[in-house]
Amino acid sequence: MTSEIRLLHWPAEDRASFGRFTAVMADVQARIHAISGESSGVPVxxxxxxxxPQECAAMILKHRRDMRAIAGPDGDLFGDPAWEIAxxxxxxxxxxxxxxxxDKAGLSATGIVGARWIGLLLARGWVExxxxxxxxxxxxxxxALNRYFNGL
Structure with a gap:
């Protein structure tokens, strides 16, 4: 209260300037609270x-496996073994x-298809x-895959 009484003795121009200053500071404080995650303040x-890119690969692989599951016995129509293994x-x-x-690629671990595609990926220098x-x-x-996924 003492500081409010002292404001009464300030010239009107100084009181107005001080009012604008406190309004600006209140806005700055609200923005800081919003940025810092406080519940009050202006949302930023x-x-x-x-x-x-690895998360993108996992997401695409999951969608491809889901499509095969939806297709049931015809799931092999929607496969691209080299891409899924990659x-x-x-x-x-x-x-x-x-x-x-x-297994992660949705291929049989006991079949020859997966082994054949792994052999091709090894031979062409995509895996080692x-x-x-x-x-x-x-x-x-x-x-190649970073370039692909960063371009999505």
Whole structure:
């Protein structure tokens, strides 16, 4: 209250200037609260989180597997084994067996189709085996798929 009484002795121009200053500071404080996640204040729009290329690969692979499941016995009509194996390898950390990757790609781990496509991906330099025998994406695959997913 003492500070309010002192304001009465200020010239009208100074009181008006002080009023504008406090209004601006209140707006700044509200924006700071909004940015910091406080429930009060002016909401600040935030851009959506952009998924990583590996998350994109996982999402596409899931949609492809869902389509095969919907098609039932005709699911093989909607397959592209090389693409699905490439997506499965790309989204992993390189520590999964061939059988796990084929399963992730929606292919039979016991069939020859998966082994044949893995052989082609190895021969063309899209995947390679590490010292433990696990498949991992080559620089060629990483570059191509990063370029693809970043362009979506």
């Amino acid at each position: 729009p935030r851009p959506p989180r952009v998924p990583t 997506l499965a390898v790309f989204q992993t950390d390189g520590r999964e067996s061939d059988a796990a990757l084929l 085996r590490d010292e433990d025998g696990y498949l991992r994406a080559t620089e060629k695959m990483v570059t």
